[in-house]
Amino acid sequence: SQQGEEDPQALSIQEGENATMNCSYKTSINNLQWYRQNSGRGLVHLILIRSNEREKHSGRLRVTLDTSKKSSSLLITASRAADTASYFCATDPSGYSTLTFGKGTMLLVSP
Amino acid sequence: DGGITQSPKYLFRKEGQNVTLSCEQNLNHDAMYWYRQDPGQGLRLIYYSQIVNDFQKGDIAEGYSVSREKKESFPLTVTSAQKNPTAFYLCASEGGSETQYFGPGTRLLVL
Numbered sequence: 001s002q003q004g005e006e007d008p009q010a011l012s013i014q015e016g017e018n019a020t021m022n023c024s025y026k027t028s029i030n031n032l033q034w035y036r037q038n039s040g041r042g043l044v045h046l047i048l049i050r051s052n053e054r055e056k057h058s059g060r061l062r063v064t065l066d067t068s069k070k071s072s073s074l075l076i077t078a079s080r081a082a083d084t085a086s087y088f089c090a091t092d093p094s095g096y097s098t099l100t101f102g103k104g105t106m107l108l109v110s111p
Numbered sequence: 112d113g114g115i116t117q118s119p120k121y122l123f124r125k126e127g128q129n130v131t132l133s134c135e136q137n138l139n140h141d142a143m144y145w146y147r148q149d150p151g152q153g154l155r156l157i158y159y160s161q162i163v164n165d166f167q168k169g170d171i172a173e174g175y176s177v178s179r180e181k182k183e184s185f186p187l188t189v190t191s192a193q194k195n196p197t198a199f200y201l202c203a204s205e206g207g208s209e210t211q212y213f214g215p216g217t218r219l220l221v222l
Contacts, residue, residue, distance in 0.1 A: 040216070101146075
């Protein structure tokens with residue numbers, strides 16, 4: 001079953017602009033994670049935010065979590081062409097690390 | 112060079128044939144996972160194993176089988192019972208950090 005749903009499905013921006021992706025989920029969670037996937041490759045972990053955290057930063061990434069609305073957002077600041085990829089949110093409702101992934105947001109950053 | 116490897120990169124299956132996808136990790140992780148990814152979709156969990164000699168079904172286990180005889184290895188067999196096997200298969204491992212490390216994937220095509 002699909003727990004997380006990302007929005008928008010696709011996003012096209014210019015280099016230097018910020019990119020914001022949103023994720024909504026259905027059940028209570030232990031943590032929420034964001035992953036990145038370049039075309040035809042495996043996923044790479046970006047950032048994990050726990051249910052008792054509201055905001056987290058890692059380099060140009062900023063993640064927020066609103067458990068009352070069951071939603072999260074990923075902000076990539078000053079985007080680069082190399083940020084072009086699909087971005088997935090994943091939730092861990094059980095605490096046993098069986099992640100449930102959304103369908104992803106495809107980000108295209110044009111030079 | 113630590114990491115998680117999958118082979119082959121591409122695999123062709125004939126009707127009625129069983130095929131096995133390899134997944135090996137040298138990260139000393141206890142947990143390993145198999146996911147299926149269809150075009151434009153998120154990842155769906157096939158099987159997972161949290162310890163050697165033990166594994167559990169995920170959301171879409173029908174038509175697949177696994178074994179976990181060694182900590183480093185978690186092969187996935189796509190049986191003839193899986194009527195729509197064409198997909199991108201991703202293996203991942205997790206070692207207590209709650210984040211998963213992914214292999215590069217195997218693309219399975221039906222002849």
